Every structure is written in C-alpha cells, then in structure tokens.
Amino acid sequence: MDQDSRQVSRLWRVYRTIHQMVDDRGYLVSYSELNMDLDAFRAQYARGGAVDRNSLTFLVQKRDDPADQVLVFFPEEPSLGVKTIRKYCERMLTQNVQKSIIIYPESLTPSAKKAVEHVGDKYHLELFKEADLLVNITHHNLVPRHDILSPEEKRTLLQRYRLKESQLPRILINDPVARYYGLKRGQVVKITRASETAGRYITYRLCM
Incomplete structure (x- = not known):
C-alpha cells in the first residue's frame, strides 16, 4: 500500500469516528455519512489519489435545537498554526456558529494554543489529534x-x-x-x- 492509500484509509477512519461522535452527542448525521465505506470515501474525497482535507469540512445541527450547530474542520498543515485558527473563527462568525471541532494531523503550535484560549469566551473550539480518532473508544x-x-x-x-x-x-x-x-x-x-x-x-x- 502506497503512502496516499494509507493516508486515505487513515482519514476515512477518522471521518467515520467524528461522525459517530457528533451523532452520539445528539446532532443530525445522515445514514450515508455514518455508514460510508472506504471505497465511497475514496470516490468522494480522494479522486486524485490524495484527500482534499478542506472538502471534509462539515456542519451539523442538534436534533432538538437547530440553533445549536457545530462546524468540523480538517486543517491541512501538520502543525496547526494561529493563522488557521483565525481563519476558522472568521468562518464561524460568517456562518453564525459558536462551536467547532478541529481535527489536526500531528501537532499544535504554542501560538495556536494561546489563540484558542483567547477566543474561548466567544467560541467553543475543541481540538482532537487525528491519532485519537482512528478508533471509536x-x-x-x-x-x-x-x-x-x-x-x-x-x-x-x-x-x-x-x-x-x-x-x-x-x-x-x-x-x-x-x-x-x-x-x-x-x-x-x-x-x-x-x-x-x-x-x-x-x-x-x-x-x-
């Protein structure tokens, strides 16, 4: 298995777990997203061989409260930086969403950590490392x-x-x-x- 194939398989597992997570939290998730197999994931998100992480971004709303929404982001850079955090906050402001889940590939820069703390009174940002979502605990x-x-x-x-x-x-x-x-x-x-x-x-x- 080449590197792109391994990465596609890895992100498919993460994508599956995060959809199970928001479903378990009471958010609306489609049956097709919850049960997407590897071939369907590859056809939708990795047509060129590698996954376009930006295309994995999705929005969900609470079953009993449509105003309660969460944006889920998949940043591209291995080490998540402050510029990306700011970009996500700008998108949350534009879409009037106060909650997000950010799934970063490897690490978080010190400045990004401070940025998350700085916006904590306005936005609720949850951070997960990809490796933590490979399986649903x-x-x-x-x-x-x-x-x-x-x-x-x-x-x-x-x-x-x-x-x-x-x-x-x-x-x-x-x-x-x-x-x-x-x-x-x-x-x-x-x-x-x-x-x-x-x-x-x-x-x-x-x-x-």
Whole structure:
C-alpha cells in the first residue's frame, strides 16, 4: 500500500469516528455519512489519489435545537498554526456558529494554543489529534455506556439521594470518554456497566 492509500484509509477512519461522535452527542448525521465505506470515501474525497482535507469540512445541527450547530474542520498543515485558527473563527462568525471541532494531523503550535484560549469566551473550539480518532473508544467492550443527564435529571438525582454535587464521584473533563461526549464542567454522566450478579450496575459521575 502506497503512502496516499494509507493516508486515505487513515482519514476515512477518522471521518467515520467524528461522525459517530457528533451523532452520539445528539446532532443530525445522515445514514450515508455514518455508514460510508472506504471505497465511497475514496470516490468522494480522494479522486486524485490524495484527500482534499478542506472538502471534509462539515456542519451539523442538534436534533432538538437547530440553533445549536457545530462546524468540523480538517486543517491541512501538520502543525496547526494561529493563522488557521483565525481563519476558522472568521468562518464561524460568517456562518453564525459558536462551536467547532478541529481535527489536526500531528501537532499544535504554542501560538495556536494561546489563540484558542483567547477566543474561548466567544467560541467553543475543541481540538482532537487525528491519532485519537482512528478508533471509536466507546465501541470498545471494556467501555461502559455513558448517558449525560439533563439539568432536570441531575436535580432529581441529587434530591432523590439527598446528595450535594460535591459528593458525587468525578470524571475529569480531559478523560477520553468525557472528551468524546463533549462533557462540560458540572454535568453528570450516568454510567451503566454489566454485572454478573445484578444484570447491570449504574454509577454517576460529575465532570470536573
């Protein structure tokens, strides 16, 4: 397999995982995008042999809130720089989108990191390295099911067990599964594990 073919296969896996991710977060994703095979991906995005990363950019909206939209970007440069971050923010401004996911090939420059922090009060930019999305970690048999509680469900949980928020076990915001679901600080996730004795075992964790 030549280098272009390996790169096409790699990006197809990443493309598949990011569509599964936004689908799991409650955004509208077409069946054809979720189930696109390698041949279809190659025919659509790599007609010349190599993938045009700019053509991979896509926009999704929440199933129950069309105003909640996310732009997903695939920058071309191996080391993501501040100019590209600014370009993406300009596009977000033009399209009136406050959230984006940026999937960079290899690394992030220090100036790009500062730029992301600088715009954090206006835009929500999530950064993922390609290598982190080659496989969907939530599909691993050792990763239990995670469900994010709504604010109402969280209040009901705390009232039912007479708990303070601080008494809940914690999941770190940079935990791989927390990043996959886009958990925010203060959110509670319900974790359902298989149990040989009880059938299933449920725990709750507060994102910190």
